[in-house]
Amino acid sequence: MKRTVPIILAIGSGAILAIVFFLNPDFKLLFGVTSDNIKQEVLKWVTIVSGFTLILGVVSIFRVNMKAFQQKKTDRWYKMVTIVSLLAMAIPGVFPGPATEIGKTLYTYLPDWIGVYGSQNGIIVSWLFDHLDAPMMATMFATLAFYIASAAYRAFRARTLEATLLLAAALIVMFWRVPMGEAVLNAMSPDLPEWINTILMRGVNASVQRGIIIGAALGAASMSLRIILGIERIYLGKT
């Protein structure tokens, strides 16, 4: 039962969306219901189920971190910081804003300052994002510049022909991609920047990327087909 029901749901949802894709949106199936009606209904379900997966993720993070905190591990206070941060962002975010139907009724009974909840502008979530999350993410990303410089210096070696080609292409693109390099290239020959764009980016790069995209798309299509046909069951996990 734990395997059969999910497999039936996956096969059904996949098959419905695959079939309606090939039908005219106005094609009437049963009782005047069009293929587009069915597609829209399934997609609405998908967004609702996706919402629940987010809740599942929140519950999972909460449980794992709370368990680690209770076990008094050495890094337990980091776990607590995670839990507090999670609740601090989540609770104000899910509280209905004043513009919502529930909010309109709710805020006739609640003090004005509660209006800082919800998901509109100038609210707690925005403040937390602008003043905590954004600077922290920016810091993490900015730190990468130092690591990339150090890693490029130590690891980017022309040891083989393939590595040499990669190295040469990377250096040319890095040089061409910034105004200072572009100015130098222009001084050498005004056609050089355009030539790099045409030959390297729109030529060699585009053809290789095209191969990767087609390969990945074929892989995704075959995996989807395996799921729809019930052959692929890894997504069910251990049941």
Place this chain on the structure above:
Amino acid sequence: MSENLRPMGFWEKVSKLDRRWIYSAVAITVIIPLIWRIDFPVGITPEAKQLFDAVEALPDGSTVMLTFDYYASALPETEPASRAALHHLFRKNCKVVTMTTIPLGGPTISERVTRDMAKLYDKVYGIDYVNLGYKANYVAVLSGMGSSIEDIYPADNSGTKLADLPIIQNIKNYDDIDFIFVVADNAIVDYWISIVNAQYNTPVGASVTAVSAPKYYPLVTSGQMTGLLGGMKGAAEYEIMVGKEAAAVKGMSVQSLVHFLIILMVIMGNVGYFVSRKKKPQAA
């Protein structure tokens, strides 16, 4: 003299340079152009020009969907592109529909940036622009909006019913959207192309991070994508074309010098590697 006691030559020392020197060099290279601005002429790539021309060619008052599909970590590369795009769109009196597929910060960034820009052009929320906000599962969202935007987004980011907003009265689905301007730091552009452009024929142009820009060149050359801005340089190109030079153009001097530093380091590292390998005695 044994191998271990042999004094290190210059290039060997270079090849074993302490990482703190590298970090210091990067820090100095970033700080100097921030204090003393060094300007270089920014060349316009054909992909950026194509995107600008496509937006420029839209009739005044057209409806454009602008997406904010990026996290805060990519703000320096992406936000300038969003702002430059809004300058262009509001100047042309386009109706702007914004949305995001990013739950963390996406709605906040789109709300802040769009309202900031709308103030400059006296645009009114609900009439000239609307922020749809975030909805889970981007594949379902992008696909569902092809039939009905209101089905997928019954309310805007603030919770106001879409039916109550005048701007939405004439926008039912992608048929009513003249252009989609995607600003993203992830692979969502693939879905905008494969779901929206391929199935609904709505033109899609994109601004992406520099690291992901090469991936989208085949889509530009095939005509599936109408123009491409790559990273901060792409944003700087758009700022110049719009005539509103701002954060991206300012960032070009920093990016130029850091790129040069990394190129120099890679060359030095390789020279050091080959020289020290040559000096290393071959095993008997």
